[in-house]
Amino acid sequence: MTHVDLSGKVAVVTGSGRGLGLAYARSLAAAGAAVVINDVDADAAAEAVRLITADGGRAVAEVVPVGSTEAAQALVARAVDSYGRLDVMVTNAGVLRDRVLWKMTDEDFDTVVEVHLRGTFTCVRAAVERMRAQGEGGRVVVAGSPAGQRGNFGQTNYAAAKAGIAAMVRTWAMELAKAGITANAVIPVAATAMTKTIPVFAPHVEALEKDGIALPDGLRKGEGFGTAEDVAGLVTFLASDASAGVTGQCVGIGGDKLALWSHPREVSVAYADGGWSAEAIAAAWPVTVGRTPETFGIPAPQL
Template sequence: MDLSGKAAVVTGSGRGLGLAYARALAAAGAAVVVNDVDAAAADEAVRQITAAGGSAVAEVVPVGSTEAANALVARAVDSFGRLDVMVANAGVLRDKVLWKMTDEDFDTVVEVHLRGTFTCVRAAVERMRAQGEGGRIVVAGSPAGQRGNFGQTNYAAAKAGIAAMVRTWAMELARAGITANAVIPVAATAMTRSIPAFAPHVEALEQHGTALPGSLRKGEGFGTAEDVAGLVAFLASDASADVTGQCIGIGGDRLALWSHPQEVSVAYADGGWSADAIADAWPVTVGRTPQTFGIPAPRL
């Protein structure tokens, strides 16, 4: 995969998945703007990339605001003369059940994930359209946004919104040659370390370098951050020119395409539906096979 001559921004790339993405893009030849709120982490990421022969600079700013998004795009243009790829990855968690979630818990997650993705992509698209050479938008989704997840009202809502934005952007940006896709990763990170079934394996990987077992890599599609990075490099490349508007899952040894919401069952009634008519028809028509929800528990 050759990304020579391309410039990319990767938000939240001081560590974890974002760092893996930035390193993979740089290894393929792209010049990368590393972004993080932790200056030390951003500088270390740049050091790793440049030590491996890549090109990278840091921009330390919390994503969310228009000013932050504009600063990231400006950093790419000032440093590399252009912007070809925006990877909107930055995120935070404030997990609580609905009745314990505060306004601040909700707003913080939505600000970083949903608004941060919107502002960064908008700023990137403005630059890409001005360049007139197309571009690549890669954003971070989540199984929680596709299925819902206990204790993650804020996070699931933001990630579902990101998936909806990708489908919209695929239509709006097509004429400009800009693709937009969401990566749905399942990987050993700080965000998955708290899942009891995964925790001992993540700890063994981090502390001893113990490889994740096949039951996780294949059975659960759960792997390392590096396992996800290849998909980001592909979506940043010319090889993905015909891939847009998609939510693509990856983790461990599994690559998957998520479906878009669609009607799965329909019933009709002459003159419309009263409440009583719906109550009578529900169990024998559209309600016969209700949709499931929530992320299935690991089968280990």
């Protein structure tokens, strides 16, 4: 079995004061990386640093809300000032402002896009500038979502941001290849504060948190739904030399399930000499490209 060793590597993990981000940071540190913890909650960031250092790891905190160029530069500077370099950027920070389309405000939309989409862009841009200057390659690991892959009711802003992140990864894989920098998206499904609000998952997440009752196989295998710690191994793999040949991918993980998401592609085509009029499309649609339409939305859990 390949040994994943991050000794000598330095990573930034945004939104790592708790939840998935904390699990990522702890896994990276356990593999030998020095980690910059980031959160808007200073107490959560300090506790994350304490947990990592108590386990023998190395960590410092940078308390700043991601989104702006200045915040991204501060995170990179913190890594370089503390540990002399930057090898891994993990963008995990996020917020939710769920509303159906006709009730979603400009502020709801802009807040989510600012943190998820722009925050990913600014943090990765700042990280890549440093990695290219070092000339030793690097790893970019960003957070996608099933909502960004399939859409989700009430999440116009979140789904759009996550879909945009997946598109950026595919672009960065091409742009960064010459510099030896890989870019991949993790598509996690895990017990978090967000998934705890989903009625079918809620009792299982509460039982796990309160009584330590393990999630049932129907969730772990059937739905690919597990703990934050179940996701962390993928982030550590993608941050390592073992993943040098993996780039431009959206990789799903949760519970006992590991999956590779397809990229958008043509699934059905038709041709007409001289092009397509509206009438010709109407006639051809049900018997050609529209015969088997694509699905949309995240399937309801089957428990």
